[in-house]
Amino acid sequence: MTNIRCYHCGDDCNRTRVLFDEKEFCCNGCKTVYEIFTTNGLSNFYDIEERAGTAPNEIRQKYDFLGNKDIVEKLVEFNEEGVQVVNLSIPSIHCSSCIWVLENLNRLHSSITNSQVDFPKKTIRVTYKSEDFSLKALVLLLSAIGYEPYISLEEYNKKNTKVDRSLIYKLGVAGFAFGNVMLFSFPEYFEVEEFWLDQYKPVFRWLMFAFSLPVVFYAGRDYFISAYKGLRSKLLNIDVPIALGILTLFLRSTVDIIFDLGSGFFDSLTGLVFFLLLGKFFQQKTYSFLSFERDYKSYFPIAVTRLNAEGEEENVQIYKIKAGDRILIRNMEIIPVDSILIKGNAEIDYSFVTGESNAVLKESGEKLFAGGKQLSGVLEIEVVKSVSQSYLTQLWGNSVFEKDKITAFQTLTDSIGKRFTIGVLSVAILSTLFWLFYMPSMALNVFTAVLIIACPCAIALAAPFTLGNMLRIFGKHKFYLKNTNVIERLSKIDTAIFDKTGTITTTTKDAILYEGIELTKAETALLKTTLRSSNHPLSRSLYEILKSNAIMTLDEFEEHTGKGVEGKLNKHSIKAGSASYIGESMPNAASDTAVYISSDEDFKGRFVFKNKYRDGVEDLFVTLGKTMNIGILSGDNDGERKQLQDILPSKTNLLFNQKPKDKLDYVKHLQKDHNVLMVGDGLNDAGALAQSNVGVSISEDINVFSPACDAILDASNLTKLPVFLKLSRKSIQIIKLSFLLSLCYNVIGLYFAVTGQLEPVIAAILMPLSSISIVIFTTLMTNMIGKRLKP
Amino acid sequence: MSVIYVLLAISISVALVFFAAFVFSVKRGQYDDSYTPSVRMLFEDELLPDLDKEEPENKEIKLTKSTNQ
Structure with a gap:
């Protein structure tokens, strides 16, 4: 009886088995979903993908707060003339069957006019008539078919942020201009002496000029801004030589065509900007269905049930709760505020807040902290502090959470950029001085030529393409990084700190x-x-x-x-x-x-x-222990110290009973002379994750809550952590190699520039050639070393 | 006036039309989700067999939906 799998969700049907319509189901919930689908002509769901369903959870009164008009108003995007539009996040969307059934929601209820799934973001946008339908009914309908939306306090606070698409526009502008300028400048490459061509040369040149204007002033704007900001704070970042290159290219080309000295370098200019933006675009890979910025808000409910003076239940938005209010906490609900227990059997799971894995029993009159989850029965509690002042939420007042790790970190490209800029400027000045004495008329020509050819396009592309590709490779192995900067920081790690409960142990106690x-x-x-x-x-x-x-x-x-x-x-x-x-x-x-x-x-x-330790944890520590210091920071009691010492290298530092703030301080202390990697899973690690150089959050199910961090790692791949670290270091080596390669191109180019022979056609060949070869080189190398991740 | 100016004007305006189409499509959010439409277009067939049973109102909705994508 071991191999019977539920027709709906594919789980084992060992414990209970429900037979219906000659099909096996693991529970009544799955059977009900099947019934709903088949009676509404949605049985195709089971043909598109087999056993694709999700077992529905029991809901009961969980969504009663959606009856509250103010809350609904905040959640819906559009609400006029009896039509409401809402965007809901549904973590259980995972396959094409899900898309199909969710886009046919109108078959389940006639008031739903349209529903559209965004698969990468795992959201659904539903338009419905609010006359005989409501948000609450929609949420209950979705929950009933196993697609329970995730509605948290975070959603409530979300402002309607506009999507920033400026990079795509800029890329479009640059690409458009690049293509057209290339076509216009083609005849000049061959220097054909023909009456017809000569006659129209100025027309083509001025057209090229016109096309390059939006490229310089719109598409390339960010480089000027960044260079200006860098200079103002006395930093020579990589954007300084780039901005200098773009500016020189543009001015020299304009002067060239005004005085009819040549055709200018508009093709190289537009090409340069286009390639640079392409690199930026490639680097900008984001995992839109993951959130790396979560704090307690995405863990807390939007509303709770308050008992008013007459003893009636009412749903109240969580920020409106004041000290002295009485609220009801139902089974499996989160306690949102610090409070005192009045009535009920409190068995509270604080594992998310403290890391302590055992549920705590509390008696009437005892204090309850926000963030705990009630495990048995209904509680009545009296609020002591409002949400923002509670013990758990105060952690987010710590300045660590405002620190931006990226600005504090100098990337390899920027540190190279500094030396490179100094080098280029000295070559430019020296060669100009030489020509001033030798042949003064050539001096300005040489000066600009050096700045043009030395424009570090290839250097600026090496990092985005290497790291961007690595980010994708990591993502395929369920290691999701917030941005490419994390790889550079990972490569410098020399100390790894682990949380215990939920990180190196499984959450199920087997x-x-x-x-x-x-x-x-x-x-x-x-x-x-x-x-x-x-x-x-x-x-x-x-x-x-x-x-x-x-x-x-x-x-x-x-x-x-x-x-x-x-x-x-x-x-x-x-x-x-x-x-x-x-x-x-x-x-x-x-x-x-x-x-x-x-x-x-x-x-x-x-x-x-x-607690059962994850498979391969011992190997993980042995491998990591060879190259770095390891530590364990646990919020749990030291009942398992002995067990842990057996599997860990002898030097490992073991600390127990650590409060969230203690963890943060410990990491800070270590950072005085180490680069610290923090691996954790819960809210109690949030401070340490934010403080560490790289904070990795371990997650059994990447769709559910994980605290703010730099990277999310699927629990099944925890043992691959040493490989990920190694690959990060390798990536940096690849970037360094590409720098060498692009330096070769620069030396060749500088030879032409310094000797005063730089023709537009040489620049037009050299620039794309170096860029493309760097892109090919980095992509091939990262793919090659990425193969190590294969099991 | 030489014919080259006419040709240039035509070619550039054609290019600009496509550029405008690009800007329009980005603005409409067509590049925001590049995955779901690829799956969605395969589903149109699945809807057909039992469309007849549906009320006309629903049919209309589905048709407009498919043209949107």
Whole structure:
């Protein structure tokens, strides 16, 4: 029975199996989606891709806040005359079937007029008539078919930002001008002495001039701005010689055609700008479905249920909550503010905030911190601090989050650019001085020629193409970088710090050990039956591993939320739950997650849940340990110190019980003489991730939350981290090699320039040739070294 | 006036028309999502078999949708 997979979502149908329409489903949810699809003529969904569905989650009252008009108003893009347009982010979009079914939403409800999927961004844009339909109904409909939208506080705050497409325009302008100027200047390349051509030379020249105007003043504008900014802050960045080159090219060419000295270099000028922009465009690869800027806002809900003075429930936007308000937290909801527990069994999972993996039990009157997730039942809490002043959210007030890592980092290109500029200027001045004495009429010609030919087009292209291609290669192996700058920073890393929970351990606790008196067969069967009725995560994992096939009907079942479960059958009873519930305790009990078992009120033993380390973690540390320092920063207690020491190199620094701020400070301390790589997964690492030179966030499912970071790495590829680091270093070597190569072109070009023989046709050949060969060289080299990533 | 001016004017205006088309398409956001339309155009066939059962209103919507892409 192991190989039966759900017809809808493709999961194993081991635990429960639902038969419907001669097809197997893993749960009732999947069956329902299948029913919805088939009855609405959407059964094609299953033909486009097999088992492509997603099992729907139970929703209940989660989206009640969408009944609130103010909130809806903020979320919809357009709302007039009974028509609303909304853009929703749906993380579970993953295949062509998804696109198909989501673009046919109008078959499921007649009020939906249009729906359009943006696959790379994983968003859907729905237009609907708001008369007999609402945003809430739409969200519930989407959730019912397994495409639950992700609506968070972040969305609520989002301003309608305009997409910046200026680079595409500039590229278009430059390419357009480049092509036309090339055509116009073609006859001049051959210096044909023909009456007809000679007669129209000025016309073609002035046309070229006209086409180059938008290239210089619009497409190439950024280079002038950047060079000016660089000079003002006394920095010679790579844009200085580029801007100088563009300017000289333009002025010299204009002078040339005015005084009829030659045809000018308009072809090289437009080509140069076009290639440079192409490099910029290539570098600008973004993973639009990922967010690298997330903070607590994308983790928090938009609204909560508040109890007003009369005890009625109302949905309130989260920023409107004040100290003293009473709010309701339902099962699996996030506590958005620091508060005091009034009513209910609080079992709170703080793993995201502190890294502590065990759920914490709280009693009425105790303080609850924002960011915890309630695991069992409904809570009533009284707010102590507003959202922005809560303990967790205050971390984002730290100045680290405003620091821009890119501006603080000097790239290889810029540091080369500085030396290059000085070199070019000295060659230009020296050769001009020489010609001033030898043949003064040539001096200006030589000076401009040197600046033109030395324009570091190839150097400026080497980094964007190498790093841009590497970024794509990394992306194919599920290592998503924020930008190409991260690769350069990765190459300098000499210290790697890891978070423990969720980073080097899996989030599901698979390793379960039993300690105590062995359970009899009857007891195991009874225990399994009892656990079957419980929805607690620990019960479920325990249920999966117990070996017993007997399914019985219990005489009595009781679940004490936050404490444990009790089952009775034929006068035998079994209890499973926390130590205090069973009334027993074993040594070293505090630091472990365990389920205690008693049969007929006799304590039997306990199941200990150990964090399971990801496969290959040991190898990872051995490989990394050879080249760099390693450290572990955990928010968890030190219950697993021994286990960790066994798998880690002996020099490793192990720190436990670290608060988010401690982690940040530790990284800062290390940065005094190291370049630090921080690998983490939760909000508690956010400070350290922002402070570190490179912050990598580990994620089991890249679509769900990950804190602000420089890179997101899929958990399955964690063991490839050393290879990624190595490839980053190799990429820098490739860039250096390409610099050498382009220097050769420059030397050849300078020979023509210094000797005063630079003809436009030579410049027109040399410039594209060097650029194209650099692009080919870097692409081939990166693809070659990228092959190492193949398993 | 020489014919070359006429030819130049024609060729440049043709080029400018295409350039304008490019600018227009960027402005409309046609380069924002370069993946989904490639998948979407393959689905037009899948819709046809049961279109007849649909109400005329829905048919219209679908037709306008397909021409938009």
